[in-house]
Amino acid sequence: MMDHLNVDIRVRYPAFELDVAHDFAGEGITALFGPSGCGKSTLLRSIAGFERAATGRVALGGEVWMEGRRGLAPHRRGVGYVFQDTRLFPHLTVRGNLDYAQKRAGRAAVRYSFDDVVSGLDLAPLFDRRAGQLSGGERQRVAIGRALLARPRLLLMDEPLAALDTRRKAGIMPYIARLPQAFGLPVIYVTHAIEEVTQLCDRIVALAAGRIVATGGVAETLERLDLGEIQGRFEAGVVLEGRIAATDAEMHLTRVDLGGRTLEVPQILGADGGVVRLRVRARDVSLARTRPEGLSIRNMLEARVLALEPEAGSAFAEVLLDIGGQHLRARITRAAVQEMGLAQGQPVVALIKSVAFDRQALPRPLRRGREFDQAR
Numbered sequence: 257m258m259d260h261l262n263v264d265i266r267v268r269y270p271a272f273e274l275d276v277a278h279d280f281a282g283e284g285i286t287a288l289f290g291p292s293g294c295g296k297s298t299l300l301r302s303i304a305g306f307e308r309a310a311t312g313r314v315a316l317g318g319e320v321w322m323e324g325r326r327g328l329a330p331h332r333r334g335v336g337y338v339f340q341d342t343r344l345f346p347h348l349t350v351r352g353n354l355d356y357a358q359k360r361a362g363r364a365a366v367r368y369s370f371d372d373v374v375s376g377l378d379l380a381p382l383f384d385r386r387a388g389q390l391s392g393g394e395r396q397r398v399a400i401g402r403a404l405l406a407r408p409r410l411l412l413m414d415e416p417l418a419a420l421d422t423r424r425k426a427g428i429m430p431y432i433a434r435l436p437q438a439f440g441l442p443v444i445y446v447t448h449a450i451e452e453v454t455q456l457c458d459r460i461v462a463l464a465a466g467r468i469v470a471t472g473g474v475a476e477t478l479e480r481l482d483l484g485e486i487q488g489r490f491e492a493g494v495v496l497e498g499r500i501a502a503t504d505a506e507m508h509l510t511r512v513d514l515g516g517r518t519l520e521v522p523q524i525l526g527a528d529g530g531v532v533r534l535r536v537r538a539r540d541v542s543l544a545r546t547r548p549e550g551l552s553i554r555n556m557l558e559a560r561v562l563a564l565e566p567e568a569g570s571a572f573a574e575v576l577l578d579i580g581g582q583h584l585r586a587r588i589t590r591a592a593v594q595e596m597g598l599a600q601g602q603p604v605v606a607l608i609k610s611v612a613f614d615r616q617a618l619p620r621p622l623r624r625g626r627e628f629d630q631a632r
């Protein structure tokens with residue numbers, strides 16, 4: 257367990273105020289999540305020491321980085337920073353960019369070497385390329401490597417995938433997921449993309465209008481949050497956690513055990529037994545009173561109605577379901593609720609098309625052991 261980052265920060269702009277007090281976990285990836293303009297980048301900049309208007313307190317373990325209006329300069333705070341635009345030196349090679357970071361590194365003791373960074377991010381094949389000639393995903397890998405070589409005790413990432421297309425995102429996400437375990441440092445990860453929260457993060461700190469509105473584990477916090485404000489009604493859904501039970505390589509399907517119920521989803525590249533999170537949007541779930549026959553839909557889960565929430569002034573209602581401990585949401589028409597005679601406590605069958613699942617489901621990193629500890 258690494259040191260906790262404790263913040264109690266205020267920033268006042270003419271038209272915006274940030275006021276945040278939080279004890280960030282000393283391990284894993286914490287999502288700083290919220291709508292555009294809620295203050296995510298301002299908070300990250302305040303932690304790093306780039307925000308002149310910040311007042312309050314920032315401390316990592318016993319080390320105070322800011323107190324009142326006085327703070328350590330950014331390069332003395334032991335943070336690595338990864339931006340959306342990578343800010344590499346375009347005219348230098350990848351090797352040149354990494355060497356530069358290595359030379360300017362602080363003296364903090366870290367448990368990994370230059371070679372660990374290079375192999376952990378697969379950077380060797382890129383060494384002789386100029387940074388200006390890399391793809392967006394490759395540039396981000398190099399930018400992460402550069403941040404790690406500064407020997408940080410904490411890594412701050414500000415929407416590192418926002419500029420990438422879906423395929424490139426999927427390519428780089430596994431590298432990010434491994435960072436806390438592989439390099440032994442906590443990550444604070446700014447995003448407003450819910451798939452990145454679901455696939456990469458262990459916890460959420462949700463911000464709205466400069467204040468924290470929810471904190472906690474990913475699945476439960478997403479369920480509590482009113483995502484409408486962040487993602488729009490259409491994206492409402494749940495995050496299910498399960499284990500890979502088996503994969504049919506020929507059919508490109510993976511069966512995921514949700515603890516009694518099984519889902520069939522597009523193939524996930526991961527070993528049997530691996531833990532995965534799956535986001536299911538409410539609009540992708542239909543309901544039936546009894547198990548239908550002769551359907552193409554692969555996923556039919558026995559469920560029980562926990563709550564019915566008609567949306568005022570709309571054709572739709574949201575149905576909250578229990579599927580053996582975990583929850584599911586279905587967005588169906590109010591007319592259907594009436595015709596089916598749905599009521600609280602009633603057993604139903606929830607239908608989910610396999611195509612409804614996000615493509616980039618990633619097995620969660622293993623919780624025990626740090627990869628580089630064994631090498632030392």
Ligand SMILES: Nc1ncnc2c1ncn2[C@@H]1O[C@H](COP(=O)(O)OP(=O)(O)OP(=O)(O)O)[C@@H](O)[C@H]1O
Pocket residue numbers: 269270271272290291292293294295296297298299448
């Ligand atoms: N230097 C500044 N002077 C005045 N107002 C600022 C300054 N920097 C940011 N703001 C305002 O503070 C608010 C929060 O900005 P911030 O960039 O932290 O939001 P964000 O959550 O990171 O948004 P996004 O997801 O769009 O990047 C915004 O209303 C922004 O206009």
